[in-house]
Amino acid sequence: MSLWKALGRETLNHIGKRPGSRAVTLVMVSLAFVIFNTFLLVSWNLERLLQRELQSVRIEAFLSPELTQAEGRSLSDLVSTMNGVRSVYYVSVYEAEALFRAEMPEQERLLDLLSGQFRLPASIQVSLEPGWDNESGVRSLAAAIQGLEGVTEAVFGEEYLPGLSKTVSAFRKLLVFLGTVLAVSIALVVAYTVRLSVLQRSLTVEIMSIVGAPDWFIIAPFLAEGTLTGLAGALGGLLISVVLSGMLQGAVGHSFLPPQLFWTVVLLGGATGAVGAILGIRPGKTSDGSNNQI
Amino acid sequence: MLIEIEGASRSYGHWPALDQVTLQVAEGEFVVVSGPSGAGKTTLLRLIWMGDMPDRGFVQVAGFRSDMMKRRHFAMLRRKIGIVFQDFRLLPDRTIFDNVALPLVVSGSSSRAVRKRVFSLLALMGLSHRRNSYPHQLSGGEQQRVAIARAMAAHPLILLADEPTGNLDPEASTKVIQHLIDINRGGTAVVMATHDPRRIPPGSARFLFLDGGRLTNAESWQDLEETR
Numbered sequence: 001m002s003l004w005k006a007l008g009r010e011t012l013n014h015i016g017k018r019p020g021s022r023a024v025t026l027v028m029v030s031l032a033f034v035i036f037n038t039f040l041l042v043s044w045n046l047e048r049l050l051q052r053e054l055q056s057v058r059i060e061a062f063l064s065p066e067l068t069q070a071e072g073r074s075l076s077d078l079v080s081t082m083n084g085v086r087s088v089y090y091v092s093v094y095e096a097e098a099l100f101r102a103e104m105p106e107q108e109r110l111l112d113l114l115s116g117q118f119r120l121p122a123s124i125q126v127s128l129e130p131g132w133d134n135e136s137g138v139r140s141l142a143a144a145i146q147g148l149e150g151v152t153e154a155v156f157g158e159e160y161l162p163g164l165s166k167t168v169s170a171f172r173k174l175l176v177f178l179g180t181v182l183a184v185s186i187a188l189v190v191a192y193t194v195r196l197s198v199l200q201r202s203l204t205v206e207i208m209s210i211v212g213a214p215d216w217f218i219i220a221p222f223l224a225e226g227t228l229t230g231l232a233g234a235l236g237g238l239l240i241s242v243v244l245s246g247m248l249q250g251a252v253g254h255s256f257l258p259p260q261l262f263w264t265v266v267l268l269g270g271a272t273g274a275v276g277a278i279l280g281i282r283p284g285k286t287s288d289g290s291n292n293q294i
Numbered sequence: 295m296l297i298e299i300e301g302a303s304r305s306y307g308h309w310p311a312l313d314q315v316t317l318q319v320a321e322g323e324f325v326v327v328s329g330p331s332g333a334g335k336t337t338l339l340r341l342i343w344m345g346d347m348p349d350r351g352f353v354q355v356a357g358f359r360s361d362m363m364k365r366r367h368f369a370m371l372r373r374k375i376g377i378v379f380q381d382f383r384l385l386p387d388r389t390i391f392d393n394v395a396l397p398l399v400v401s402g403s404s405s406r407a408v409r410k411r412v413f414s415l416l417a418l419m420g421l422s423h424r425r426n427s428y429p430h431q432l433s434g435g436e437q438q439r440v441a442i443a444r445a446m447a448a449h450p451l452i453l454l455a456d457e458p459t460g461n462l463d464p465e466a467s468t469k470v471i472q473h474l475i476d477i478n479r480g481g482t483a484v485v486m487a488t489h490d491p492r493r494i495p496p497g498s499a500r501f502l503f504l505d506g507g508r509l510t511n512a513e514s515w516q517d518l519e520e521t522r
Binding site for chain 1: 345370371372373377
């Protein structure tokens with residue numbers, strides 16, 4: 001029998017023991033992952049919303065009334081050569097007025113009254129290259145356009161984008177904090193379970209050590225226990241999250257986690273479980289100073 | 295020398311379990327360490343299999359020296375030592391076959407080699423018919439013979455027996471001691487700790503007396519009686 005085959009048998013034999021306490025640990029780890037998944041889901045959906053908003057963002061550069069239509073068009077050509085600009089559309093004074101009348105028919109009379117003293121300004125509508133559709137990209141391009149001679153103002157929806165960005169950023173920070181707290185909690189729960197296992201199997205551990213089993217051979221089943229508990233807990237948490245997400249879909253429209261995030265959560269579970277197992281099998285000291293663990 | 299202990303002391307708190315013990319055991323020797331309960335016999339054996347380390351002095355066993363041991367050396371040393379305990383320490387959830395096979399399994403022996411060695415040892419101990427039983431289904435004497443078979447599975451250089459007859463009736467004790475003598479005749483050094491050395495036939499072993507952590511030599515168990 002090869003050592004690996006023996007190790008496989010040993011691990012299976014080990015994992016088949018104490019189904020009751022293993023189930024309790026699994027439920028606790030799963031519930032911790034449900035909390036984590038909920039925040040991850042909210043954060044990811046907010047992030048998607050922000051991305052969608054950013055992708056639809058246009059910079060609108062209003063031109064000085066002194067500029068002629070030819071000067072406005074040449075300024076528009078200049079903007080189209082700038083980095084990050086995908087396309088530009090020049091909106092003349094006349095077109096701006098026509099658009100206003102079409103989009104706000106109730107305000108048409110006001111425009112007629114003011115037509116002697118006020119005219120809507122010509123503008124350039126700028127759409128962005130992919131990769132520039134983030135808040136800092138939009139902001140820097142808008143500042144560059146605003147710096148051009150003949151441009152009075154460049155706007156891009158700065159009244160709501162920073163707020164949305166901040167919310168997403170706050171959720172990300174909360175997620176990292178919560179993730180850390182939950183990872184530590186899960187690791188401690190797994191560590192406690194593995195330590196119980198070590199104590200319950202102290203005779204096996206002692207005999208294995210006495211008959212010359214290498215350390216890794218003795219430790220591996222406990223590591224496997226912790227890692228599998230973490231993996232199964234993460235999968236259990238995801239399963240519960242899928243069900244909850246489906247139930248809430250009607251009330252709050254959202255998407256579930258994409259496959260790469262799904263598997264990241266599963267891997268996180270495995271890693272947390274492995275860390276917990278390592279904590280659980282760390283040697284402890286007895287009162288006489290000798291090791292009482294593996 | 296197979297075992298060399300030089301000025302080894304071990305204390306637990308303020309209690310000196312062993313005090314300046316010096317001992318040499320040659321290959322193929324049979325050494326009986328006697329003494330009352332709490333004399334330090336188990337501690338001495340623990341130092342030999344390096345389940346514990348001396349506070350002072352050193353222990354050298356089969357080329358492994360206590361003050362130069364690295365973590366990986368412990369497994370290597372213990373494959374050269376077989377250990378038998380008073381309470382047998384068989385794994386209750388495994389069959390007799392699996393218990394005896396354990397030292398071979400953890401050293402990566404082939405299934406064929408494991409089967410051959412385990413069947414041979416069980417036959418030697420008169421336990422072939424019990425190979426699929428579990429420890430709790432066996433008598434104390436049978437369990438101790440299983441423990442001896444397990445200790446001998448990996449062809450150790452040294453067999454340590456800590457009060458191997460302590461939990462057995464006289465008949466079973468005699469059988470177990472005879473097995474230890476046979477094993478020693480096969481060339482394996484045996485160090486046996488017992489509070490009752492009278493069961494060992496005169497001339498078959500070197501007798502040592504341990505009390506209050508101090509070791510003294512004796513020619514026979516009768517000498518030990520006088521020492522006491």
